[in-house]
Amino acid sequence: xxxxxxxxxxxxxxxxxxxxxxxxxxxxxxxxxxxxxxxxxxxxxxxxxxxxxxxxxxxxxxxxxxxxxxxxxxxxxxxxxxxxxxxxxxxxxxxxxxxxxxxxxxxxxxxxxxxxxxxxxx
Numbered sequence: 001x002x003x004x005x006x007x008x009x010x011x012x013x014x015x016x017x018x019x020x021x022x023x024x025x026x027x028x029x030x031x032x033x034x035x036x037x038x039x040x041x042x043x044x045x046x047x048x049x050x051x052x053x054x055x056x057x058x059x060x061x062x063x064x065x066x067x068x069x070x071x072x073x074x075x076x077x078x079x080x081x082x083x084x085x086x087x088x089x090x091x092x093x094x095x096x097x098x099x100x101x102x103x104x105x106x107x108x109x110x111x112x113x114x115x116x117x118x119x120x121x122x
Contacts, residue, residue: 002120003027005046007037007063008081009055017050020113026120034058038066045072048119050112053082077119081112 004021008014009032018028029044031037035057041049049067053060060080067073 001025001027002047003029003044004116004120005029005031005037005041005044005049007031007034007041007049007055007060008052009033010052016109017112020109021116024113024117026116034060034063038063041067041076042070042073045076048077048079048116050079050081050116053080077122079112079115079119 004026006014006017006021006028008017008030011032014030014032018030021028029040029046031040033055037049037051037055038058040046041063051060051064058066060082064078064080067076067078
């Protein structure tokens with residue numbers, strides 16, 4: 001079974017995403033901040049990480065930078081989730097090799113599930 005790590009501090013959103021992915025027979029783990037997310041990612045090596053940018057303790061861009069320094073993490077599949085829609089964050093995400101970027105106001109949960117499934121099949 002494929003496994004996705006959802007790193008998201010908004011509890012309700014993380015639970016909705018997890019529920020939808022589980023319906024698709026995708027395993028899900030949830031981390032509530034970047035510190036926990038980085039620890040879980042490096043320990044569990046999930047097939048994909050859904051990563052919020054604005055979080056307590058460690059933001060998503062910092063977590064991504066640390067992840068990319070790891071031998072496994074440098075190639076990990078990451079989709080960034082954020083409320084921001086500014087070009088600097090998009091450019092930084094691309095530089096950090098996270099080519100998928102979803103602005104929370106622009107998508108519904110089905111879009112997320114569809115993108116996750118596509119990424120897992122790559």
